[in-house]
Structure formats: C-alpha cells, structure tokens
Amino acid sequence: MLKFIVLADLHLVPKGETSHSIDTGERMEKAFEFVNTHHNDADFMVIAGDIADHGEPAAYERFKDALGQLKIPTFLTLGNHDNRATFLKILGAEHADETGNVNHVIDMKGHRIIILDSSDPDTGGAGRFEQSQLNWLQSKLDEAKDLPVIIVLHHNITKFHVQTDFLILQDNAAFAKVVSSHRDIRQVISGHVHMNVSGSYKGIPFCTVAGCHYNIEPTLQSASGPIPARVARREGPGQIGIVLSNEDSTVVHMQNFLDGNDVMAAKHFVWKPRD
Numbered sequence: 001m002l003k004f005i006v007l008a009d010l011h012l013v014p015k016g017e018t019s020h021s022i023d024t025g026e027r028m029e030k031a032f033e034f035v036n037t038h039h040n041d042a043d044f045m046v047i048a049g050d051i052a053d054h055g056e057p058a059a060y061e062r063f064k065d066a067l068g069q070l071k072i073p074t075f076l077t078l079g080n081h082d083n084r085a086t087f088l089k090i091l092g093a094e095h096a097d098e099t100g101n102v103n104h105v106i107d108m109k110g111h112r113i114i115i116l117d118s119s120d121p122d123t124g125g126a127g128r129f130e131q132s133q134l135n136w137l138q139s140k141l142d143e144a145k146d147l148p149v150i151i152v153l154h155h156n157i158t159k160f161h162v163q164t165d166f167l168i169l170q171d172n173a174a175f176a177k178v179v180s181s182h183r184d185i186r187q188v189i190s191g192h193v194h195m196n197v198s199g200s201y202k203g204i205p206f207c208t209v210a211g212c213h214y215n216i217e218p219t220l221q222s223a224s225g226p227i228p229a230r231v232a233r234r235e236g237p238g239q240i241g242i243v244l245s246n247e248d249s250t251v252v253h254m255q256n257f258l259d260g261n262d263v264m265a266a267k268h269f270v271w272k273p274r275d
C-alpha cells in the first residue's frame with residue numbers, strides 16, 4: 001500500500017510576524033509534529049505550495065530549518081504566494097527540474113506520482129503552465145504506461161462556484177486534455193482554496209486539502225444574486241490529506257491536526273453484541 005501525506009498552504013511568515021493574525025509558524029510546527037507522531041509510516045509527504053506567505057526570504061529560511069524535523073522524505077512545490085527565485089536560492093537549485101520548475105516525479109509501489117509547479121508570477125495569483133511544462137507532463141504520463149498516476153499541484157483545476165474562481169489553473173482545459181491521455185489517473189490533489197472540495201473536471205477526479213492556514217467557508221453563488229463579497233473564514237482546523245493507494249483503489253482522507261471539537265468519550269461507543 002502506498003501512503004503519502006499532502007500538506008498545503010503553510011503561508012509561513014518571518015519569526016515574530018503573523019499572517020491575517022494567525023501564527024502560521026506555530027501551525028506549521030503542529031502539522032510537522034502531527035505527521036511525525038501519527039504518520040511516520042508514510043512513504044513521503046508533499047507540501048503543495050504557498051510555503052511562504054509573500055515569498056519572504058526569512059520565511060524560506062525558517063522553513064528550511066523546520067524541514068530537518070521531519071521523519072519522512074518531503075517533496076516541495078510552489079503556489080501563487082511563493083517566489084520561485086527566492087525559494088530556489090534558499091532551499092537549493094536541486095528542487096527545480098530541467099524545465100526550471102519545481103516539479104517532481106516519484107515512482108513508488110506500483111504508482112507514478114507527479115508533482116507540478118503551477119505558480120506563475122504574471123497571473124496575479126492564478127495558476128498557469130507553459131506549453132513546455134505541458135509537454136513535459138505529457139512525456140511523464142507516456143513513460144508511466146500502465147502505472148496508476150496521482151498528480152499533486154497547488155491550484156485547483158476547475159471553478160468551485162466560489163469567490164476565488166478567478167484564481168484557478170488558467171489553462172485547465174489544456175491540462176485536462178494532456179491528463180486524459182493517461183488511462184489510470186487516480187486523483188488530482190490541490191491546496192490553494194483553504195477548503196475541502198471533491199469532484200471531477202472533464203472526467204478527471206480531483207480533491208482539495210484545506211491545509212495549514214485559515215479555512216474559508218464555501219459561500220456559494222445564489223440563484224438570486226452574485227457571490228457575496230465577504231466570506232467567513234475560520235482559524236481552524238488545520239488539515240492534511242492522507243493518500244492510501246494500491247492496485248485497485250485510491251483513497252484520500254482529510255485529517256485535522258488542529259480542531260476545536262472535543263473527542264467524544266469512549267463510553268458512548270460501547271459495542272454490545274446482539275443476541
């Protein structure tokens with residue numbers, strides 16, 4: 001069984017600062033502790049972008065120091081809040097592949113996992129792939145032959161009918177065309193939206209992990225009017241995705257490492273055999 005963790009949206013700030021009043025450094029520490037304690041049997045973890053809140057060098061330095069705590073191998077990619085040049089300078093040029101993007105291909109336990117860098121400094125926060133990156137993706141899918149493939153990237157691949165729809169992966173139809181050429185795409189997993197959504201786009205199954213930062217309520221467009229300008233945001237929970245996959249099935253659990261709800265007492269769940 002392949003098991004890996006997806007964490008997203010750290011929005012890390014320099015020490016002593018907060019992001020929207022939230023101590024994202026503390027939340028990252030809690031996420032890392034949680035993974036080390038409860039999921040140190042995972043094959044690896046992916047941190048799916050928005051590592052820094054605004055591409056700050058001091059945030060990447062802080063992140064680099066924290067990475068050493070992790071007990072499982074960790075792969076990184078970037079989101080719209082990241083700065084690729086600053087990231088590569090501080091974390092190391094080896095995080096970029098031959099296309100210059102922070103992409104990775106992992107072949108493990110009968111699967112191919114493709115991690116895609118959808119960040120683009122010129123889109124104002126939306127995701128975008130160059131044609132060269134789509135060509136690269138096509139070649140990696142072709143190489144995979146019959147292997148099941150799981151893709152992880154920062155941006156969501158279709159509109160969710162919420163306020164952030166203008167920030168999705170811009171060239172999503174071209175992306176879907178390439179991805180659809182592979183016969184066994186198990187899941188496309190993203191962060192970015194700070195909420196859980198699952199569904200399909202042009203037949204491609206996807207889900208999003210709420211991630212490490214604040215959560216956004218999915219305030220939807222009503223039939224009678226436009227999407228409300230203000231959305232409710234909650235400080236918790238902080239959440240990871242846990243991917244479990246074998247030859248037949250792929251399951252993604254969303255697990256909260258921070259949650260205000262109490263764990264219910266065991267006495268409420270006493271199992272009584274039937275007569």
Ligand SMILES: [Fe+2]
Nearest residue numbers: 050079080192
């Ligand atoms: Fe984002």
